[in-house]
Amino acid sequence: MYPASFEYHRATSVNHALELLATYGDDAKLLAGGHSLLPVMKLRFAAPAHLIDIGRVSGLDGIAESGGVVTVGAMTRHAEIASSAVLRAKAPLLAEVAGHIGDQMIRNMGTIGGSLAHADPAADLPAAMLALGASVVVQGKGGTRTIPADQFFVDTFQTSLAAGEMLTAIQVPVATRACAYVKHPDPASGYAIVGVAVQLGASGGRVAITGLAQRPMRLAAVEGALASGAAAADRAADGLALIEDARGSVAYKANLARVFTRQAIEAALARK
Numbered sequence: 001m002y003p004a005s006f007e008y009h010r011a012t013s014v015n016h017a018l019e020l021l022a023t024y025g026d027d028a029k030l031l032a033g034g035h036s037l038l039p040v041m042k043l044r045f046a047a048p049a050h051l052i053d054i055g056r057v058s059g060l061d062g063i064a065e066s067g068g069v070v071t072v073g074a075m076t077r078h079a080e081i082a083s084s085a086v087l088r089a090k091a092p093l094l095a096e097v098a099g100h101i102g103d104q105m106i107r108n109m110g111t112i113g114g115s116l117a118h119a120d121p122a123a124d125l126p127a128a129m130l131a132l133g134a135s136v137v138v139q140g141k142g143g144t145r146t147i148p149a150d151q152f153f154v155d156t157f158q159t160s161l162a163a164g165e166m167l168t169a170i171q172v173p174v175a176t177r178a179c180a181y182v183k184h185p186d187p188a189s190g191y192a193i194v195g196v197a198v199q200l201g202a203s204g205g206r207v208a209i210t211g212l213a214q215r216p217m218r219l220a221a222v223e224g225a226l227a228s229g230a231a232a233a234d235r236a237a238d239g240l241a242l243i244e245d246a247r248g249s250v251a252y253k254a255n256l257a258r259v260f261t262r263q264a265i266e267a268a269l270a271r272k
């Protein structure tokens, strides 16, 4: 199918993009890699009258570490994140997770800002953001604010981005190599049926799941039991609002959560 007709705008700077967002309001959408937005437009689930292309805005790409924080520009492509020497050294979980996204073409086009703003409940990067304790930097007409990942993913396809705001960067605290991402991909789409990200610290750690719930979530009960090692995975379904659907029963999904969480914890412990 073809999308409904729209007017194309090429933003030349962040301020220009924000002005266009303010001018066109709910009728406008930012266009990053286009690999989530264009499919939903072709299906006519979205029909924005104005597309604001931020692909050529300078200052929105790149990966750099300073003062214990790695900053990743919102327009950085998944492929660059997956192969980044800085991330491989300073926050390897983000690089590992980006390497699991779709196929090479998707990774060459899709951006971290687009993936996080889209907030697909089966996307991979949100789980890494939660497990790493990362934050997003957003800019609006009123200025810049930083939102912890724990407060960013609100519901299915919903974030705490306000109208007129855009994501400009991601901030990731430097993390240890004791991390892992284990994913069971949908054979048709490549999206996660379940994906579990684990980041261990000097003591304790953070565990996040994607695919099984209405949004990516931390597994608080598992985190609280990490002192018992991989046995903490027995608590993986606690607090998940699982529903029966074409992918399986509640019992099956609870088992997926436990099995993949166990594998992810074991893999992270093996890298300690």
Ligand SMILES: Cc1cc2nc3c(=O)[nH]c(=O)nc-3n(C[C@H](O)[C@H](O)[C@H](O)COP(=O)(O)OP(=O)(O)OC[C@H]3O[C@@H](n4cnc5c(N)ncnc54)[C@H](O)[C@@H]3O)c2cc1C
Pocket (backbone or CB within 6 Å): 029, 030, 031, 032, 033, 034, 035, 036, 037, 038, 039, 074, 075, 100, 101, 102, 103, 106, 109, 110, 111, 112, 113, 114, 115, 116, 117, 118, 122, 123, 124, 125, 165, 166, 167, 168, 189, 190, 191, 192
């Ligand atoms: C066949 C296929 C397989 C895929 N498989 C996977 C997979 O296995 N795992 C996975 O996680 N993803 C997968 N994806 C999604 C892919 O990673 C997308 O690229 C990504 O989700 C969206 O990034 P984008 O840059 O393409 O964003 P776009 O499609 O351009 O935008 C997505 C949404 O985010 C908004 N947006 C974009 N940038 C910003 C910004 N800076 N600030 C505010 N809002 C913004 C847009 O307005 C739009 O609403 C797949 C996609 C396809 C087509």
